[in-house]
Amino acid sequence: MRSSGLSLLLLAALLASGLAAVSYRGHKVYRLVPTEEQLQTLSQLREHPALDFWSRAHRAGHPVEVRVPPDVHDHFRAFLDRQGVLHNVLIDDLEQIFEKERNLTLVRSIPKSPEDRISFTEYQRYDDIRQYLSQLASSYPSTVTVQTIGQTYEGRPLDIIQISSGGGGSRPVILIDAGIHAREWIAPAAALYVINQLVENAAESALTDSVDWHIIPVLNPDGYEYTFTEDRMWRKTRSTTTSPNCPGVDGNRNFDFHWNDAAAGGSDDWTKGVAGVALSYTIELPDDGSSGFDPPASDILKLVTPFFEAVRVYGEYIADNY
DSSP: OHHHHHHHHHHHHHHHHTSOOSOOTTOEEEEEEOOGGGHHHHHHHTTOTTOEESSOOOSTTOOEEEEEOGGGHHHHHHHHHHHTOEEEEEESOHHHHHHHHHHHHHHHTSOOOTTOOOOTTSOOOHHHHHHHHHHHHHHOTTTEEEEEEEEOTTSOEEEEEEEOSSSTTOSOEEEEEOOSSTTOTHHHHHHHHHHHHHHHOGGGGGGGSSOEEEEESOSOHHHHHHHHHTOTTOOSOOOOOSSTTSOOOOGGGOSSSSTTSSSTTOHHHHHHHTSOOSOOOOOOOOOOSTTTTOOOGGGHHHHHHHHHHHHHHHHHHHHHHO
C-alpha cells in the first residue's frame, strides 16, 4: 500500500511539472470604465503588445478588463492617471488564481477508466471530451452521430456531434461551436452541458423533434490543450505564422468578412454576411471578472444551466418559425 501511495505522489509530481509552464506572478487585471472621449485612447492602447485586453472598449461606461504585466504596470497606471480613466484593480496577482485551478487540474489529470462519464462540475481535457462524445454515439446510435471534420495544425481530430431524431436532413439545423478562444474554458463546458441535456435528459427530448443540432464543443483543440499544459492565458491557435516569434492566430478574428476592419473578421459576422445564415449570435457567459478566465469549478453548473435555458428558448423558436 505504501508503494502505491508513493507511485501516486510521483505521478502527481510529474503531472504538476507539465502544467502551466508560463507564470503570471505579479500580473494584475484592471477594470477600466472609459468615457466617450476616452474610447479612442483605449483603442490605441489596445495595440500595445504587452497589454492583454479581455474585453472591447466599444461604448462609454462599459467596463473593460485588461491584464497588465509587472514590467509595464507603473507606466500603465501613470497613463490612466494622466488620462483620467476611471479604474480599479480587479485581480492583484493572476498567478494566485491559476494556482487554485491548477491544484484541481492536477487531481483531474489522473487518467479515468473508459467507462467513466465526464463530470459537469469539472473542466475537461480534450481527450475526455472526445471520449464522452464517442460514448454517446455508442449509447444512442439512433440519435447521435460523431464525425471528424478535419485535423488541427498539431494533428488533433476536430469532432462534431450531430443530434437528430430523424427527418433525413430536411429539418433546420442549429450549429453551436465553443472554445475558439482557447483560454475560455467555460465555453466548452457550456457546450457539453447542452449536449448532455439534448441527448441524455429525456425531459428535453422535444427539442430534437423538429430541429437537428450540430455541436463542436472545442473549435480550437490545440490552443485549448496548450492552456492546460503551458500557458493558461493562451487565446490563439498553435499554427505557425510569418513571424516565428508570434505563433498562432486569433481564430475568431480571422474570417474573410471585414477582416482587420470594424465587424473584425469575426466568425459570427462571416456566418451571416457570407454564408447567408439568417440568425448568427455570439453569447458570452456572465462573470464578475474577479476570477479571470477561471470561474471556480463549483460555479460551472450555476453558469451553464441558465445558458441552456436560453438555448431551449432559441430551439423552440427555430422549431416554430423555420
